[in-house]
Amino acid sequence: MNKDEAILRTKYSRCDGTVICGQRNKYDYFSTPSYVVRALLETIKFEGRILDPCCGKGEISKLLKREGYKVKEIDIEAHKFGVGKKQDFLSYYRKVSNIVANPPFNIALEFIKHALDLAYKKVCIVTRLAFLETNLRHRELFMLYPPTSIMLFSRRIDFRPNGNLFGGGLASIWIIWDKEIRSKYTKFYWYNKKEVSRNGES
Numbered sequence: 167m168n169k170d171e172a173i174l175r176t177k178y179s180r181c182d183g184t185v186i187c188g189q190r191n192k193y194d195y196f197s198t199p200s201y202v203v204r205a206l207l208e209t210i211k212f213e214g215r216i217l218d219p220c221c222g223k224g225e226i227s228k229l230l231k232r233e234g235y236k237v238k239e240i241d242i243e244a245h246k247f248g249v250g251k252k253q254d255f256l257s258y259y260r261k262v263s264n265i266v267a268n269p270p271f272n273i274a275l276e277f278i279k280h281a282l283d284l285a286y287k288k289v290c291i292v293t294r295l296a297f298l299e300t301n302l303r304h305r306e307l308f309m310l311y312p313p314t315s316i317m318l319f320s321r322r323i324d325f326r327p328n329g330n331l332f333g334g335g336l337a338s339i340w341i342i343w344d345k346e347i348r349s350k351y352t353k354f355y356w357y358n359k360k361e362v363s364r365n366g367e368s
């Protein structure tokens with residue numbers, strides 16, 4: 167089997183307790199629906215350049231550019247997606263004002279710690295709610311760098327390309343660090359808007 171095509175079997179548990187099997191790409195490619203990005207843009211403004219360090223097909227970066235932001239895109243598989251520059255983010259050391267990303271979950275902790283080292287201003291990460299768990303993440307991340315805010319999607323999100331709009335999917339959050347705001351407390355809020363389609367068109 168071609169190494170790059172390696173697929174890992176994975177399981178997702180639904181809120182009703184059933185389990186569905188899915189396929190998982192080696193580099194954890196999933197696709198962020200545009201309404202997830204717009205939810206962030208409704209509440210956060212950026213100053214300066216933004217880096218999407220794992221841009222995939224540009225699902226996040228495209229919308230940031232459409233808002234008028236200057237965005238740099240890299241991805242370890244950029245050659246495959248035809249978007250951005252091929253680069254392993256964990257060996258990328260150029261400082262930047264902001265980072266916005268949906269990182270591969272299996273290395274999300276390393277990704278976020280690295281993003282916090284590189285960004286001067288904001289780091290915004292969309293990931294699973296379960297990322298808030300575990301002693302390791304508490305000790306190595308949340309205790310040292312309490313996030314400024316967390317936005318929970320009250321509907322689960324299906325990150326499979328062309329996945330369902332509602333149902334299935336994963337409980338998901340945006341975690342936002344604003345380095346210009348210092349507090350040991352994290353603001354928590356829910357995003358509960360009903361969207362009309364996966365891409366948000368009416």
Ligand SMILES: C[S@@+](CC[C@H](N)C(=O)[O-])C[C@H]1O[C@@H](n2cnc3c(N)ncnc32)[C@H](O)[C@@H]1O
Binds near residue numbers: 243254256267269270
């Ligand atoms: C969850 S997908 C996100 C894709 C897209 N940005 C989106 O939000 O829909 C994770 C992406 O991380 C990329 N990736 C995995 N490991 C990486 C690394 N070390 N450096 C840069 N990109 C990486 C994968 O190729 C994949 O495109």
